[in-house]
Amino acid sequence: MPGNITTRVRELRQAGAGMTQQQLAKAVGVSRQTIIAIESGRYSPSLEVALKIARTFGHPVEAIFSLEDDAD
Protein backbone atom coordinates (compact mmCIF):
# COMPACT_ATOMS: atom_id res chain seq x y z
CA MET A 1 0.00 0.00 0.00
CA PRO A 2 2.59 2.63 0.98
CA GLY A 3 5.28 3.87 -1.39
CA ASN A 4 8.70 2.32 -1.82
CA ILE A 5 10.55 4.75 0.41
CA THR A 6 13.12 3.59 2.93
CA THR A 7 13.61 5.54 6.12
CA ARG A 8 16.21 5.89 8.84
CA VAL A 9 13.86 7.62 11.27
CA ARG A 10 13.93 4.85 13.90
CA GLU A 11 17.71 4.51 13.68
CA LEU A 12 18.29 8.26 14.10
CA ARG A 13 15.67 8.59 16.83
CA GLN A 14 17.30 5.85 18.88
CA ALA A 15 20.83 7.13 18.25
CA GLY A 16 22.68 9.14 20.90
CA ALA A 17 20.62 9.97 23.98
CA GLY A 18 17.59 8.54 22.24
CA MET A 19 14.22 10.08 21.70
CA THR A 20 10.81 8.58 22.27
CA GLN A 21 8.26 8.34 19.49
CA GLN A 22 6.07 10.69 21.50
CA GLN A 23 8.84 13.30 21.73
CA LEU A 24 9.50 13.12 18.00
CA ALA A 25 5.78 13.30 17.26
CA LYS A 26 5.47 16.45 19.36
CA ALA A 27 8.54 18.03 17.74
CA VAL A 28 7.19 17.36 14.27
CA GLY A 29 3.51 18.07 14.97
CA VAL A 30 1.97 14.66 14.19
CA SER A 31 0.54 11.84 16.28
CA ARG A 32 2.68 9.05 17.76
CA GLN A 33 0.78 6.62 15.53
CA THR A 34 2.00 8.52 12.48
CA ILE A 35 5.63 8.26 13.67
CA ILE A 36 5.08 4.50 14.20
CA ALA A 37 3.66 4.25 10.66
CA ILE A 38 6.59 6.20 9.17
CA GLU A 39 9.17 4.06 11.01
CA SER A 40 7.55 0.84 9.90
CA GLY A 41 7.25 2.01 6.29
CA ARG A 42 3.44 2.04 6.33
CA TYR A 43 3.23 5.74 5.60
CA SER A 44 5.30 8.12 3.50
CA PRO A 45 5.10 11.56 5.09
CA SER A 46 4.48 14.82 3.29
CA LEU A 47 7.45 16.95 2.30
CA GLU A 48 6.64 19.31 5.18
CA VAL A 49 6.77 16.55 7.80
CA ALA A 50 9.88 15.01 6.19
CA LEU A 51 11.64 18.40 6.39
CA LYS A 52 10.58 18.83 10.03
CA ILE A 53 11.97 15.37 10.86
CA ALA A 54 15.21 16.24 9.07
CA ARG A 55 15.46 19.52 10.99
CA THR A 56 14.82 17.72 14.29
CA PHE A 57 17.67 15.27 13.64
CA GLY A 58 19.97 17.87 12.06
CA HIS A 59 20.41 15.85 8.88
CA PRO A 60 19.49 16.58 5.27
CA VAL A 61 16.18 15.03 4.27
CA GLU A 62 17.83 12.75 1.68
CA ALA A 63 19.96 11.25 4.47
CA ILE A 64 16.78 10.11 6.21
CA PHE A 65 14.44 9.21 3.36
CA SER A 66 15.42 7.59 0.10
CA LEU A 67 13.83 5.63 -2.70
CA GLU A 68 14.38 1.89 -2.45
CA ASP A 69 16.08 1.93 -5.87
CA ASP A 70 18.69 4.37 -4.54
CA ALA A 71 19.55 2.09 -1.61
CA ASP A 72 21.05 -0.48 -3.97
Place this chain on the structure above:
Amino acid sequence: MSSMSFQEKSAWGTLASLLVIGALYFSSVINLWRAEQLHMASMFGVSVGFTVLLVMILVGFHILVAAISGAEDEDERDRLIAWRSGHIGGIVLGFGVVSIVLMIIGGGMVDSTLWQSPVIIANALMAMVFIATVVELALTIWFHRRGI
Protein backbone atom coordinates in the same frame (compact mmCIF):
# COMPACT_ATOMS: atom_id res chain seq x y z
CA MET B 1 -5.37 -0.75 21.84
CA SER B 2 -2.70 1.75 22.98
CA SER B 3 -1.18 1.82 19.49
CA MET B 4 -4.49 3.01 18.06
CA SER B 5 -5.12 6.64 17.37
CA PHE B 6 -8.34 8.30 18.53
CA GLN B 7 -9.56 8.24 14.91
CA GLU B 8 -9.01 4.49 14.62
CA LYS B 9 -10.77 3.79 17.90
CA SER B 10 -13.61 6.00 16.70
CA ALA B 11 -13.84 4.03 13.44
CA TRP B 12 -13.90 0.68 15.30
CA GLY B 13 -16.63 1.86 17.69
CA THR B 14 -18.71 3.43 14.97
CA LEU B 15 -18.41 0.37 12.74
CA ALA B 16 -19.38 -2.05 15.52
CA SER B 17 -22.33 0.13 16.61
CA LEU B 18 -23.49 0.60 13.04
CA LEU B 19 -23.37 -3.13 12.29
CA VAL B 20 -25.43 -3.98 15.40
CA ILE B 21 -27.97 -1.17 14.94
CA GLY B 22 -28.12 -1.79 11.19
CA ALA B 23 -28.80 -5.51 11.74
CA LEU B 24 -31.55 -4.66 14.25
CA TYR B 25 -33.07 -2.07 11.92
CA PHE B 26 -33.14 -4.22 8.80
CA SER B 27 -34.38 -7.29 10.69
CA SER B 28 -37.21 -5.12 12.06
CA VAL B 29 -38.02 -3.90 8.56
CA ILE B 30 -38.03 -7.46 7.19
CA ASN B 31 -40.29 -8.61 10.03
CA LEU B 32 -42.69 -5.72 9.37
CA TRP B 33 -42.65 -6.54 5.67
CA ARG B 34 -43.42 -10.23 6.30
CA ALA B 35 -46.28 -9.20 8.58
CA GLU B 36 -47.47 -6.82 5.84
CA GLN B 37 -47.09 -3.95 8.29
CA LEU B 38 -44.32 -2.12 6.47
CA HIS B 39 -45.76 1.31 5.79
CA MET B 40 -44.16 4.73 5.77
CA ALA B 41 -45.44 5.49 9.28
CA SER B 42 -44.07 2.27 10.80
CA MET B 43 -40.81 2.63 8.89
CA PHE B 44 -40.48 6.23 10.07
CA GLY B 45 -40.90 5.14 13.68
CA VAL B 46 -38.37 2.32 13.37
CA SER B 47 -35.80 4.45 11.55
CA VAL B 48 -36.09 7.40 13.97
CA GLY B 49 -35.89 5.07 16.97
CA PHE B 50 -32.78 3.26 15.78
CA THR B 51 -31.14 6.51 14.61
CA VAL B 52 -31.62 8.08 18.05
CA LEU B 53 -30.26 4.89 19.66
CA LEU B 54 -27.21 4.91 17.35
CA VAL B 55 -26.48 8.58 18.09
CA MET B 56 -26.73 7.95 21.85
CA ILE B 57 -24.37 4.96 21.64
CA LEU B 58 -21.85 6.87 19.53
CA VAL B 59 -21.90 9.94 21.77
CA GLY B 60 -21.39 7.73 24.84
CA PHE B 61 -18.62 5.75 23.14
CA HIS B 62 -16.69 8.83 22.04
CA ILE B 63 -16.99 10.48 25.46
CA LEU B 64 -15.66 7.27 27.04
CA VAL B 65 -12.73 6.94 24.62
CA ALA B 66 -11.83 10.63 24.99
CA ALA B 67 -11.96 10.31 28.79
CA ILE B 68 -9.77 7.19 28.86
CA SER B 69 -7.15 7.96 26.23
CA GLY B 70 -7.76 11.61 25.38
CA ALA B 71 -9.02 13.11 22.15
CA GLU B 72 -6.35 13.95 19.59
CA ASP B 73 -6.28 16.45 16.77
CA GLU B 74 -6.16 15.00 13.27
CA ASP B 75 -2.78 15.09 11.56
CA GLU B 76 -1.96 14.76 7.86
CA ARG B 77 -2.11 10.95 7.91
CA ASP B 78 -5.56 10.95 9.55
CA ARG B 79 -6.81 13.48 6.98
CA LEU B 80 -5.41 11.44 4.07
CA ILE B 81 -7.05 8.26 5.40
CA ALA B 82 -10.37 10.07 5.92
CA TRP B 83 -10.22 11.52 2.41
CA ARG B 84 -9.35 8.23 0.69
CA SER B 85 -11.84 6.07 2.58
CA GLY B 86 -14.52 8.75 2.18
CA HIS B 87 -13.80 8.96 -1.54
CA ILE B 88 -14.24 5.19 -2.01
CA GLY B 89 -17.33 5.22 0.25
CA GLY B 90 -18.75 7.99 -1.97
CA ILE B 91 -18.19 5.88 -5.09
CA VAL B 92 -20.00 2.95 -3.45
CA LEU B 93 -22.89 5.25 -2.49
CA GLY B 94 -23.06 6.68 -6.02
CA PHE B 95 -23.08 3.20 -7.53
CA GLY B 96 -25.87 2.22 -5.12
CA VAL B 97 -27.99 5.25 -5.93
CA VAL B 98 -27.66 4.64 -9.66
CA SER B 99 -28.64 0.99 -9.06
CA ILE B 100 -31.78 2.14 -7.24
CA VAL B 101 -32.64 4.55 -10.06
CA LEU B 102 -32.29 1.64 -12.51
CA MET B 103 -34.46 -0.47 -10.17
CA ILE B 104 -37.18 2.19 -10.27
CA ILE B 105 -36.95 2.52 -14.05
CA GLY B 106 -36.92 -1.26 -14.45
CA GLY B 107 -39.93 -1.54 -12.15
CA GLY B 108 -41.76 0.96 -14.33
CA MET B 109 -40.89 -0.90 -17.51
CA VAL B 110 -42.22 -4.24 -16.24
CA ASP B 111 -45.09 -2.53 -14.44
CA SER B 112 -43.99 -3.80 -11.03
CA THR B 113 -45.51 -1.84 -8.15
CA LEU B 114 -43.15 -3.50 -5.63
CA TRP B 115 -39.98 -1.92 -7.07
CA GLN B 116 -41.67 1.46 -7.28
CA SER B 117 -43.09 1.36 -3.78
CA PRO B 118 -41.89 4.40 -1.77
CA VAL B 119 -41.18 2.26 1.29
CA ILE B 120 -39.03 -0.18 -0.73
CA ILE B 121 -37.17 2.69 -2.40
CA ALA B 122 -36.62 4.40 0.97
CA ASN B 123 -35.24 1.20 2.49
CA ALA B 124 -33.07 0.52 -0.55
CA LEU B 125 -31.58 4.00 -0.10
CA MET B 126 -31.10 3.34 3.62
CA ALA B 127 -29.32 0.09 2.76
CA MET B 128 -27.01 1.86 0.32
CA VAL B 129 -26.12 4.55 2.87
CA PHE B 130 -25.49 1.75 5.39
CA ILE B 131 -23.27 -0.22 3.00
CA ALA B 132 -21.32 2.87 1.89
CA THR B 133 -20.70 3.88 5.51
CA VAL B 134 -19.59 0.37 6.47
CA VAL B 135 -17.17 0.33 3.50
CA GLU B 136 -15.81 3.76 4.49
CA LEU B 137 -15.27 2.74 8.13
CA ALA B 138 -13.75 -0.62 7.20
CA LEU B 139 -11.33 1.13 4.82
CA THR B 140 -10.47 3.68 7.51
CA ILE B 141 -9.49 0.83 9.83
CA TRP B 142 -7.65 -0.98 7.01
CA PHE B 143 -5.59 2.11 6.10
CA HIS B 144 -4.74 2.74 9.75
CA ARG B 145 -3.64 -0.88 10.22
CA ARG B 146 -1.98 -1.67 6.91
CA GLY B 147 -0.74 1.72 5.79
CA ILE B 148 -1.64 4.28 3.19
